[in-house]
Amino acid sequence: MRLFMKFRxxxxxxxxxxxxxISTATAYRLEKDSRLPxxxxxxxxxxxxxxxxxxxxxxxxxxxxxxxxxxPVAIFEETMRRHPELGDxxxxxxxxxxxxxxxxxxEEQEVIFRQVHExxxxxxxxxxDMGSAGVxxxxxxxxxxxxxxxxxxxxxxxxxxxxxxxxxxxxxxGLQNALWSLGGIPREHRSDSLSAAFRNLDHxxxxxxxxxYEDLCGHYGMTPTRNNAGIAHENGSxxxxxxxxxxxxxxxxxMRGSSDFDDLAAYRRFVDEIVSRCNARNSKRVDIERAExxxxxxxxxxxxxxxxxxxxxxxxFTLRKVFYTVPSRLIGHRLRxxxxxxxxxxxxxxxxxxxxxxxxxxxxxxxxxxxNYRHVIHSxxxxxxxxxxxxxxxxxxxxxxxxxxxxxxxxQLPERQACRVMVDLLAMAHERGCESELAxxxxxxxxxGRLPDMxxxxxxxxxxxxxxxxVVVRLASLNAYEALIGASLTGDAA
Numbered sequence: 001m002r003l004f005m006k007f008r009x010x011x012x013x014x015x016x017x018x019x020x021x022i023s024t025a026t027a028y029r030l031e032k033d034s035r036l037p038x039x040x041x042x043x044x045x046x047x048x049x050x051x052x053x054x055x056x057x058x059x060x061x062x063x064x065x066x067x068x069x070x071x072p073v074a075i076f077e078e079t080m081r082r083h084p085e086l087g088d089x090x091x092x093x094x095x096x097x098x099x100x101x102x103x104x105x106x107e108e109q110e111v112i113f114r115q116v117h118e119x120x121x122x123x124x125x126x127x128x129d130m131g132s133a134g135v136x137x138x139x140x141x142x143x144x145x146x147x148x149x150x151x152x153x154x155x156x157x158x159x160x161x162x163x164x165x166x167x168x169x170x171x172x173x174g175l176q177n178a179l180w181s182l183g184g185i186p187r188e189h190r191s192d193s194l195s196a197a198f199r200n201l202d203h204x205x206x207x208x209x210x211x212x213y214e215d216l217c218g219h220y221g222m223t224p225t226r227n228n229a230g231i232a233h234e235n236g237s238x239x240x241x242x243x244x245x246x247x248x249x250x251x252x253x254x255m256r257g258s259s260d261f262d263d264l265a266a267y268r269r270f271v272d273e274i275v276s277r278c279n280a281r282n283s284k285r286v287d288i289e290r291a292e293x294x295x296x297x298x299x300x301x302x303x304x305x306x307x308x309x310x311x312x313x314x315x316x317f318t319l320r321k322v323f324y325t326v327p328s329r330l331i332g333h334r335l336r337x338x339x340x341x342x343x344x345x346x347x348x349x350x351x352x353x354x355x356x357x358x359x360x361x362x363x364x365x366x367x368x369x370x371x372n373y374r375h376v377i378h379s380x381x382x383x384x385x386x387x388x389x390x391x392x393x394x395x396x397x398x399x400x401x402x403x404x405x406x407x408x409x410x411x412q413l414p415e416r417q418a419c420r421v422m423v424d425l426l427a428m429a430h431e432r433g434c435e436s437e438l439a440x441x442x443x444x445x446x447x448x449g450r451l452p453d454m455x456x457x458x459x460x461x462x463x464x465x466x467x468x469x470x471v472v473v474r475l476a477s478l479n480a481y482e483a484l485i486g487a488s489l490t491g492d493a494a
Contacts, residue, residue, distance in 0.1 A: 001030055051090050055083060056097055064098065068107050072098045117237070120292025122152040123186035123222075124238040125175055127166045133250060135267060136260045142267070147174030148245065152237040154285035156182060159245060159275050161268050163342050164360055170341045172216055172303035179220060180300070184293025189222040219301040221294055248274050264342070304338040304345070311335060315376050319344075321361035322368040323392065325375040326354070371395040374430050377423070384423040388415055398429070401439040404446055412451060424454060434461045 004027055007016035017027035033040075052060070059082070063075055072095045079086065079094065127145045135142045147160040147170055158178035162170040171191075179185055217224040252274050253259045261267040279286060309317040311333050316325040319337060326335075326346065336347040344356045359370040369392040373380075376396075380386060387393060387406075397403040402425065409418035425442070429435040438461065445452045 001034065001036075004030060005034070051086055052094060052097060055079065056094075060094070060098070061101065064101060064105075117152040118292075119153045119289040120184075120186055120294075122188050122190055122237070123178075124150050124152060124190045125171065125178075126192060126238045126242065127162065127170070128242040128246065130246070130249075133246070133253065134259050135253075137264055137267065138262060139260060142264075145170075146245070146271070147171065148238060148242060149175060149178035150238045150241055151182075151186060151286075151289055154289040155241075155278075155282040156286045156289065157241065157245065157275050157278055158182070159271050161264070161271060163264075163358070167341070168210070168212055169303060169305055169339060171213075172301075173341055175216070176300050176303055180296065182290070182293070183296065184290055185220045185222060185296060186293060187221075187223060188225055189217055190225050190227065192227055216301060219297060221297075245275070245278070248278065304340050306336060306338050309335050309337050315379070316371075318367070321365075322359040322370060324356050324359070324370045325372050325392075326356075327375050328379060369395040373398060373426050377427050377430050380423050381427055384419045385416060387419045387423060396426075398435055399439040401442040401446065402426070402429075405442045405452065408446065408451065421452070421454065425452065425457075428457065428461060432461045432463070437461070 004016055004020035004022060007019045008027075008031075011019065013027050013031065014024050017024050020027075060075060060079070063070060063078070075098065076091050076094050079090075080088075126148055128148055129145050131143065135144070143163075145162045145166070147162050149158040150156065158174070158181055160170075160174035160177055162174065164170060175189075213224065249271065252270070256270075261270065307319065309319055311317050311326055311330045313331055314323075315328050315331065316323055317335065317337075318324075319339075324344065330348070330353075333348060335353070338345040338347070340358065343358050346353045346356060356370055356372075359368040361368045371392045373396050387396075390396065394403060397406065402422075405425070406418070406422045409421055412418075413421070425438065429438050438457065441457060441460070442452055
């Protein structure tokens, strides 16, 4: 039709029709009425009467005006209660009618303003729960989160496995690991209203900053900012990538064929490898952004909390509802404990004594225990019956085979004898350095349904006399030392 109308401007009807490859009759018909056939059809009216004609304006619209946030399904249920004769078939009709009414008369909705991100300006931090991944460590479920850092411009990512909650320690350790892995510092650090960073008391973010978080950002020369409380899409540059990262981890676990890892370090390496693959895809943009980042300081700042604890007569100390054992020689001493996300570093004065795995209290409020049987075995040998009702008895056993063996001993022997045999087994594991090998022997006894033979085990794990080195110490003569002193004095005099 358009081609005919074009040719008709300079040609007669028959010539224009021939050039447009239509009949002359069609050409005359188009000159009389240029509407398309679809435009000539009268709109089809409704084939049945409107079931909502009498109630929509009278009943539904007042509900929508009084409660703008009400769901259509709630209005449908109320309509069915008032007019059961309508039937369930009107639900979709009602939902479409409500959607159309809201498009014309509804409230204004919030608009998402897309932002232009400059290289080197904005880095974001957040935590995401990983409980749905089903990760286990040596068969035990791992309740953990991921600290997730991301640069808004290039998409550089860093993830750190966090065993506890969204604490300042986890934030400080994860953020510093990310910055040193990146090799530079963005000018601004954005997070949501983390209790680790903000007190969440005032509307003014500058007054809301905790001292430690402010010091952390000041050490690295970053301006701390946060999105408005409850407005997650303002942190969208990391909220969305949460899902991408978790799906990538889940896919990698499926391809791996197992979600069980030998230890926490192996799982952390697994996550690091996945994140590094994501960063490799954005390597060009990351290189562009690295050129705009600030330089790193000379050293890291503290990423731990430091508290003072006192070792009690129980052979340990309680910290954050968790009891930790230490060597008994420290009873009565005051120690400094540095709390990291996954460990405690214990100091006496300026000397570091040990590192302990960090424990956490149960969600029900029950206290936890982190127990090392080597710390108390010497005293337990003198009082073996203390094992029977020991508060942290189950945590005392280093492996599952030891716990099961004790239960078998209690079933088949008197309590006193069972406690003595179990303490002797723990002492053997400690003194002869055979904790793993002894556990294998105990597991074999459990499978066979027999009690362990202490004589046989002592003979098996006794030191081999033929392999013991024959150490001969020859003491030097004291005259040799006097000769050296005399030579030294002679040299000074010369």
